[in-house]
Amino acid sequence: MSERFTGNFTQQEPIPEDAIDAALEVMRSGRLHRYNVAQGELGEAALLEQEFAAITGAKYCLAVASGGYAMGCALRAMGIGAGDTVLTNAFTLAPVPGAIASVGATPIFVGVTEGLVIDLEDLEAKADQASVLMLSHMRGHMCDMEALMAICERHGIRVIEDCAHTMGGSWDGLASGRHGAMACYSTQTYKHANSGEGGLLISDDAELMARAVILSGSYMLYERHAAAPAPEVFEQVKYHTPNVSGRMDNLRAAILRPQLRILDDQVTKWNARHDVLVEGLRGTSGLQVIERPEKEQYVGSSIQFLLLDWSEEKISEVLKRCAHRGVELKWFGGAEPVAFTSRYDSWRYAPSQPMPTTDRILKGIVDMRIPLTFSVEDCALIARIIRAEVGTVFQGS
């Protein structure tokens, strides 16, 4: 009998007990709205911002309703609106082009490499088409950040980082999100900290952050923030910045603060599982593992591999055979968007040119989430299953 995996790919860990206690405390107080605080009190949302700014080393932090909201808010703070264009990754998830479309702007897609990062040559070629890059560290893969920033500086492009998959990661010792002008994180259930929905935005730029705070729906209560610019900065922007409500509440913030305190331990756990999967898959005929650059301190909360130049039928066969043994793989090559997985040409509201080099890679990307409810042994078993099924289908080709 062949081995089967019986774990659940969408089951996350429970919320830690101290986070549950903190949530109960907020509910008992009745003060769930972030600005509903007692005299001199810093609410949970303000404390979360202060702590996340300290974790990343950013001057300012704003907690918002979702990662997608954080991205739209960053674009608005930069003055991006109707008729503008924004460079972004062709390999990413739907909320990224969606955030660009939400402000009336149009994405210009930049290709992906076999390392699953933004193609810097393609970025250079398209650099004169926009003044902002929404850089998505998709599935936690970071490009050569020094090289990317050099290109962007040369062309006067401001960078917003989408760190939905790199919270807790860094590039050459600098926290992911600290290279660009602003960076966005998600605390949605499937990311690195879980408040159901939620987002964080960081920056060192006082004016951008003052605008973001007002945009998020602070009314004129910005002085109740602890990781926001000084009141003078708000004086310059407060009459000209619309309120586009998307605040985080104290309840979600209370759930997140204890989780951020254990983020480094979680990263260690993810990477132990990720690395066992990579080692278990390395050397499988027809399968290419993604080699990580030395400077990348990644968070292995998911794993990808390439079945490059395989036919659609063979890839479907692998997915079917793995699913039959309890291993749920996602494929980025499908013509139809399915669940969380879609590709640049599925976003038909955003016109795109065919990108043959990128299409070849997208067609081969197989993706798997690694919930921390899986043990290291589970991951070894999953790797054995994938290895066997890829081998069987590959030999039959």
Ligand SMILES: *Cc1c(COP(=O)(O)O)cnc(C)c1O
């Ligand atoms: C989840 C995600 C987002 C947005 O997060 P939400 O909180 O769901 O809005 C942005 N980018 C990527 C790559 C994501 O996976």
